[in-house]
Amino acid sequence: MTATPSREHPQHLADAAGPYFGEFGGRFVAEALVAALDDLTAAWEELKVDPGFLAEMDHLNRTYTGRPSIITEVPRFAEYAGGARVILKREDLNHTGSHKINNVLGQALLTRKVGKKRVIAETGAGQHGVATATAAALLGLECTVYMGEEDVRRQALNVARMRLLGTEVVPVTTGSRTLKDAINEAFRDWVTNVDTTNYIFGTAAGPHPFPAMVRDLQKVIGEEARQQVLDLTGALPDVVCACVGGGSNAIGIFNAFLDDEGVRLVGLEAAGDGVETGRHASSITGGEPGVLHGARTFILQDEDGQTVESHSISAGLDYPGVGPEHSWLASIHRAEYQPVTDAEAMEAFRLLCRTEGIIPAIESAHALAGAIRIGQEAAAAGQPAPTILVNLSGRGDKDVETAAAWFHLLDEDQHDDVPEAAGPEDAAKTGAVDDAPYTATGSVEK
């Protein structure tokens, strides 16, 4: 039976454990899933302090994932951020190319502990699906991944990767055919096959214990980065930036800094065409409290409580909800959440490619755009140049086609194969092959 939820703040913000984060979180699920969620909760409480598990995770991190991931200072990029000092946490260098593997390896080991042999997952951009397919192959688990039909089309490369790894990819044709519908379908599979199947949830959202468990598995990002920045600069960063869809990479890097009052935490939400247009995925900036996918949190909804379809050029951020811990951190003003449009994110994407030789995931480009904005704001206000730590949560291989279309980099006869996520008509005018930073968004002029 579920314990009475504690809605009081924990003594240390970093220790918040669910099922509630303030007024957010909980378990709004079918009764049929409660036993499985209770089992997972109990197993995770045991496992997360089990020396054998910790040793196995440590071994996999060092010999498989590639941890600790390094940090990279990016001075050429930082020139566009008002002269701020910008440091990237390189989760893009992890095996499978993103932070997702941190979470998935832990949940895959947990699957083995609860005695199940099949895993399911949902995926938007495919990063979580690829990570799950990888862990399933590594541990000999049967794996099915649900993916919205629209995302299958946008992320064909990752679909092929998952299939190569022996995973069944099921295109979901209901609703908006994107991540939220893939989650619905995965829940349906789980409620039907819960005796044999564990659901490896991809982000720090969903019913308890997923938000807390995913955070526990991602907080390694912040713990490493906090020490690395201290070693490099002798001080904590002034600002930490991370993109927020469901919010797992952000909660992972924020966690280590939650109780450092002087560190400003900024989550960058996907604003698509702009929050004011209604075509966006900014759940905190442009949403309202509600219940979606098992948790009370900020969601995009209409006045009848029907979920509103989200929009972002980034399939990985194209989600109308957000993890409940983020809703809580926003409500107590410990973290701030800012929208970044497709255009701003793509300009930051281009800048990092051109100035540092790093092609980021478009998700992470939203965090880079936040760093540019915050650095420029500090410069404009005459403040000392801040040190900004940016979580580079993933690499951009999967997004090359989308970016090529946005910047019109392909020859005409190749356009037929390019996803329609291409940018606005004026994107062609942004001078993608011009070395000078373009100023179409007004936000990146040196």
Place this chain on the structure above:
Amino acid sequence: MTETTASPTTVSRTAAAIDAAKARGGAALVGYLPVGFPDVDTSVRAAKTLVSAGAEVIELGFPYSDPGMDGEVIQRATQTALDRGTRTADVLRAVEQVAQTGAAVLVMTYWNPVFRYGVDRFARDLAAAGGAGLITPDLIPDEAAEWIAASDAHGLDRVFLVAPSSTDARLRMTSAACRGFVYAASTMGVTGARTSVDSHARGLVERTRAAGAERVCVGLGVSTGAQAAEIAEYADGVIVGSAFVRTLAREDGDVEAGLRDLGTLGEQLAAGAHRA
């Protein structure tokens, strides 16, 4: 924990309807149809057709954009209802019209539309429309303090679900929180007609009664009179949804034929449930 038991002064309309069916020697037929499918007026006519066929309790589905517990048939129907503009006000209007038949009318909905409308406001308007109460597939008693208070304040039934995986402790807690009946989900899974109702159902009903439930109805997977008769041997009510929706959803779009077929199927299932 919210182990609130119903106030003894509250009369459950759903319980009364089930008891009337039991007094005649069988179990009640509980029929589900989503409001707005294929359109609001036809869904009201369809619900009235089921009442005429012998259903004592009607569940009116409140269409929701993310129906994680529904199988394909009901999901497609509710999506159609939403695509055609079905709103909260339509649901309340449908409740009012179907309640006029004298059947106990429950709304079945996911939690967010009620949360968004305002929990107490929804309870007040549902009661004013003549509704008997609410079935909440994604709201477990653990999270239902606000709804328990509102349903007490407005004299509404509240039906929570139990599943084969529910522990005895959860069966006790859920049975105590329910008013009207306890909804036993016969199989681990989503809605949808099945050729055989899982044998888990009988055991689950027995365990739920032992946990203190006065009335237990069985749903998920029932589509034939024979299945209904089998369930009526041990349960207080037989819940049918997808089979009705599929019958109404004729590919040729012939509404009148769909309603006729629905009436025929309703009579078969009522005969089974009533052990006539």
